[in-house]
Every structure is written in structure tokens, then in C-alpha cells.
Amino acid sequence: MRKIDSYDKDFLISILREMNFIRRFEEKAGQMYGLKKIGGFCHLYNGQEAVAIGAVKALDMKTDYILTGYRDHGHALAVGMDPNAIMAELYGKSTGVSRGKGGSMHMFDVEKHMLGGNGIVGGQIPVAGGVALMQAYKGTGGATLVFFGDGAIHQGSFHETLNLAKIWNLPVVFICENNQYGMGTSYDRVSSVTDYSIMGNSYGIPSWQVDGMDVIAVYEELGKAVKQAKEQALPAFIEIQTYRYKGHSMSDPAKYRSKEDLEAYKQKDPILGLKARMLDAGLITDEQFKEWDKEDKKRVQDAIEFADKSPEPPLSDMYEDILA
Numbered sequence: 001m002r003k004i005d006s007y008d009k010d011f012l013i014s015i016l017r018e019m020n021f022i023r024r025f026e027e028k029a030g031q032m033y034g035l036k037k038i039g040g041f042c043h044l045y046n047g048q049e050a051v052a053i054g055a056v057k058a059l060d061m062k063t064d065y066i067l068t069g070y071r072d073h074g075h076a077l078a079v080g081m082d083p084n085a086i087m088a089e090l091y092g093k094s095t096g097v098s099r100g101k102g103g104s105m106h107m108f109d110v111e112k113h114m115l116g117g118n119g120i121v122g123g124q125i126p127v128a129g130g131v132a133l134m135q136a137y138k139g140t141g142g143a144t145l146v147f148f149g150d151g152a153i154h155q156g157s158f159h160e161t162l163n164l165a166k167i168w169n170l171p172v173v174f175i176c177e178n179n180q181y182g183m184g185t186s187y188d189r190v191s192s193v194t195d196y197s198i199m200g201n202s203y204g205i206p207s208w209q210v211d212g213m214d215v216i217a218v219y220e221e222l223g224k225a226v227k228q229a230k231e232q233a234l235p236a237f238i239e240i241q242t243y244r245y246k247g248h249s250m251s252d253p254a255k256y257r258s259k260e261d262l263e264a265y266k267q268k269d270p271i272l273g274l275k276a277r278m279l280d281a282g283l284i285t286d287e288q289f290k291e292w293d294k295e296d297k298k299r300v301q302d303a304i305e306f307a308d309k310s311p312e313p314p315l316s317d318m319y320e321d322i323l324a
């Protein structure tokens with residue numbers, strides 16, 4: 001675990017609270033799915049909060065962009081998208097971020113520089129390469145950060161984009177959120193190598209692994225990668241070792257892993273870990289945390305009420321937003 005002594009107290013509190021808010025949001029989304037308020041696919045982010053928060057804190061969202069896959073609620077919240085509109089999107093309501101047409105996998109907000117969740121495994125990787133090419137071409141000074149799962153490493157588009165990113169000197173940071181599992185199986189059963197960081201090295205891209213249960217480690221290592229992308233036009237590939245507490249999607253009972261495995265990771269929980277370090281350092285009290293948690297639960301409850309009260313999209317909406 002990285003030390004926290006050199007950090008500003010308010011910065012640490014914001015990280016702790018933002019991770020906690022994602023957790024509370026996801027727990028409620030899971031419940032609402034169970035109540036059939038949310039339809040379609042729904043992939044929860046519980047356990048991986050330190051990745052989205054640590055990474056986004058290392059960015060300047062005025063110039064930088066992020067893209068991600070279908071497990072995207074945490075990234076959307078991390079860049080400050082409106083939780084009410086995110087929940088309404090999950091409900092398929094017209095007040096949702098994609099007017100209820102995208103659902104869980106398609107959070108998008110161009111003003112917040114969040115260029116989307118993507119349903120196709122690895123589909124966001126070449127798009128991120130294109131966004132970084134735009135940044136380099138226009139000289140915006142920004143970088144693009146793209147999140148994807150360990151399953152996406154085996155897509156051809158991952159390899160093609162890494163190669164082009166290095167040849168074209170693109171300011172892009174590739175982040176593999178290795179949450180140990182793909183859909184229904186463990187990553188080490190489907191991959192000929194288990195140290196994914198070698199994948200970037202084979203394209204001449206500096207690559208390394210980071211402990212994704214430690215938000216400060218994610219923040220510090222991403223800071224290095226983003227600086228390198230911006231100042232040297234050098235891409236980076238980071239494998240963040242994390243863990244998802246829930247099944248792949250709401251329809252996955254996660255029978256391919258043991259209870260012991262899950263419990264072992266819960267002992268390293270990113271939120272409780274940072275909270276414990278802050279308590280030890282005398283930066284916060286238990287009472288304060290309980291108060292913040294109450295506020296977070298209330299904000300999520302407000303999002304539920306907003307989504308519940310929002311109108312369904314009219315049938316005529318079916319014929320809008322069609323490109324071809």
C-alpha cells in the first residue's frame with residue numbers, strides 16, 4: 001500500500017467519497033435490476049472503484065478524454081456525469097444520458113469528455129486510438145485514456161491499435177482492468193500469458209502492473225503514464241490488477257469462483273483500505289465517514305426517485321438518432 005502522508009486531506013476525502021458513492025450507486029442498481037426496474041444487460045463495478053477514481057484523478061478532464069467498455073457506470077460517475085441521468089439511462093427513461101436508448105453499456109457525455117461505454121469487447125480501443133490521433137494532429141496537449149477488460153487483450157483490434165499508437169506516437173494510455181475473470185471463466189484459463197504487461201512491451205510501449213485495490217497506487221502510476229503520453233507522445237500500457245465482486249453481469253451466478261477467493265479480495269477492499277489508512281493518520285473519524293455514507297445513500301435514493309418519475313421515451317423516438 002502506498003503512503004498517504006504527502007497528500008492533501010481534502011483530496012483524500014474526495015477520493016474516498018467518490019469511490020464510496022460508486023459502490024452505493026452500484027449496490028442500488030443491482031437491487032433495482034432485481035426489481036425489474038432496469039432491463040437489458042447490466043454489468044456492475046463493485047470492487048473496481050479504485051481504478052476509475054485513481055485514473056480520472058490523474059487526468060485533466062478539460063483536455064483529456066476517456067473511453068471504456070460496457071462496465072461503465074463507475075467511469076461515468078468518476079468524470080462527474082449526473083447520477084440522476086445515469087440511473088434514468090439504466091431505467092431506459094427519456095431523461096437518461098442517451099435518452100434511454102443506450103442502457104447500462106452506453107454511458108456517454110461529450111461535455112464531460114466521456115466518449116462512451118461500448119458493448120463490443122475491445123471496440124473502444126481503436127476508437128481511443130483515433131481520438132488520440134485527433135489530439136496529436138490538432139496539438140490539443142491532451143491525452144486519451146482507454147479502459148478495457150482482460151478479455152479484450154485477445155482481440156485483434158487491441159494489437160493493431162498498440163502498434164499504430166507507437167508508430168504514430170499517440171498520447172494514449174491503455175488500461176487493462178484485469179478483474180481476474182472474463183465471461184464465465186478465469187483469465188488464466190484463456191490466456192497463454194498471465195503477465196499482460198508483456199503485451200505492451202512487444203510493441204515498444206512501456207508497460208507495467210499496478211495494484212488496483214490501492215487507489216493511491218493507481219493515481220500515482222497513471223500520473224506517470226499520462227505525463228509520458230503528453231510530454232513525450234509515448235503511449236503506455238498498464239495492467240491494473242483488480243477484482244469484481246459481482247458476477248460478469250446481473251445474469252451470472254459466478255459459479256466459476258470460490259467463496260474463499262471472493263472473501264480474500266474483500267479483505268483488500270479499496271474503499272475500506274483507504275478509510276483505514278485515513279483513520280490511522282487521524283485525518284477522518286468513523287462518525288464522519290458514517291455521515292458521508294448517509295449522504296451518498298441519499299444521493300443514490302434521489303437518483304432512483306428521478307428515474308422512477310421520469311417519462312418513458314415516446315414510440316416516435318425509435319426513428320430518431322439513426323445514422324444509416
Ligand SMILES: Cc1ncc(C[n+]2csc(CCOP(=O)(O)OP(=O)(O)O)c2C)c(N)n1
Pocket residue numbers: 071119120121148149150151152179181182183248
Ligand atoms: C466482440 C465480442 N465478443 C463477445 C462478446 C460477449 N462478451 C461480453 S463481455 C465478455 C467477456 C469480457 O471479459 P473482460 O474483457 O475480462 O471484461 P470484464 O467483463 O471482466 O470486465 C464477452 C465474451 C462481446 N460483447 N463482444
